Amino acid sequence: MILYFSGTGNSKYVADFLADKLQDEIVSLGDMLKNSLPLVAESEKPYVWIAPIYAWRFPCAVDELFRKFDFQGNKTVYFVATMGGDSGNCQKICEKLVSEKGMTFGGFADVIMPDNYFGGFNIKNEQEMVDIVKAAHPTLNKIAETIKSGYELNIRVKSSAGGLKSGLINYGFCKYMLSNMKYTVNENCTGCGKCERLCPVNNIEMLNGKPQFADKCMSCYACIHKCPEKAINLGKKTEGKSRYVCIDYKKENL
Ligand SMILES: Cc1cc2nc3c(=O)[nH]c(=O)nc-3n(C[C@H](O)[C@H](O)[C@H](O)COP(=O)(O)O)c2cc1C
Ligand code: SF4
Numbered sequence: 001m002i003l004y005f006s007g008t009g010n011s012k013y014v015a016d017f018l019a020d021k022l023q024d025e026i027v028s029l030g031d032m033l034k035n036s037l038p039l040v041a042e043s044e045k046p047y048v049w050i051a052p053i054y055a056w057r058f059p060c061a062v063d064e065l066f067r068k069f070d071f072q073g074n075k076t077v078y079f080v081a082t083m084g085g086d087s088g089n090c091q092k093i094c095e096k097l098v099s100e101k102g103m104t105f106g107g108f109a110d111v112i113m114p115d116n117y118f119g120g121f122n123i124k125n126e127q128e129m130v131d132i133v134k135a136a137h138p139t140l141n142k143i144a145e146t147i148k149s150g151y152e153l154n155i156r157v158k159s160s161a162g163g164l165k166s167g168l169i170n171y172g173f174c175k176y177m178l179s180n181m182k183y184t185v186n187e188n189c190t191g192c193g194k195c196e197r198l199c200p201v202n203n204i205e206m207l208n209g210k211p212q213f214a215d216k217c218m219s220c221y222a223c224i225h226k227c228p229e230k231a232i233n234l235g236k237k238t239e240g241k242s243r244y245v246c247i248d249y250k251k252e253n254l
């Protein structure tokens with residue numbers, strides 16, 4: 001069973017790709033989070049857990065889901081991270097999560113996909129995005145073949161100082177940055193409510209036709225990238241910059 005979390009579609013693209021190659025079913029962890037669904041699944045096939053990297057590891061909310069999840073049937077879990085380029089020590093963290101649950105670690109892979117983070121990078125044009133997604137296909141095929149044959153998955157882009165990045169720096173990101181996300185909504189907002197509907201942690205509420213943000217943001221950036229009016233900003237970090245949503249695996253034929 002493929003279980004995925006995705007803010008802007010990269011991890012969903014990877015999940016759809018692997019579900020297709022492995023002929024396996026697919027479940028959205030975002031839907032489970034948003035709707036407080038029971039965290040339980042049953043599968044005869046191994047589990048494949050897919051999520052983006054935020055500050056050199058999986059989002060805290062996704063790790064928390066994993067800890068609470070009741071995996072019935074098969075006891076092996078594979079992990080696939082989508083990222084701009086560096087997953088730090090995420091592999092080791094996943095190994096620990098699995099052993100705490102008494103399950104079997106099937107392995108870890110990280111895949112370079114378009115970077116949806118605004119810190120320093122500007123989002124590139126559509127053709128460059130498609131090229132990055134296309135370039136991920138050989139890695140995705142390798143991941144599918146490894147899982148199919150039951151071998152241990154170990155496909156990594158080199159990373160240095162992973163302990164520091166996924167440890168202390170990630171801790172600072174979660175403790176100080178997440179709770180201090182200063183969202184603004186400009187006059188282009190039409191009050192359509194899309195941001196409220198898609199926030200996976202219900203951090204947005206429409207009040208008098210305008211979105212209000214609470215303090216439990218997990219920084220998936222879905223609201224910023226998917227607002228049809230580009231009305232949501234994080235100050236200068238995002239103002240005037242283009243937005244990104246991954247192409248749909250089921251619609252495009254790369
Ligand atoms: C808050 C935030 C932090 C990020 N940190 C990292 C990082 O540490 N390393 C990295 O390679 N990519 C990082 N990224 C980029 C995403 O991991 C990457 O674009 C991912 O594929 C997005 O997946 P999604 O479209 O499924 O949400 C970050 C993105 C966000 C929004
Ligand atoms: S998605 Fe954009 S336009 Fe729609 S309510 Fe939210 S901020 Fe306003």
Ligand code: SF4
Pocket residue numbers: 007198199200201202203204213216217218219220221222223224
């Ligand atoms: S407020 Fe926006 S960035 Fe934060 S979790 Fe919700 S959709 Fe994601």
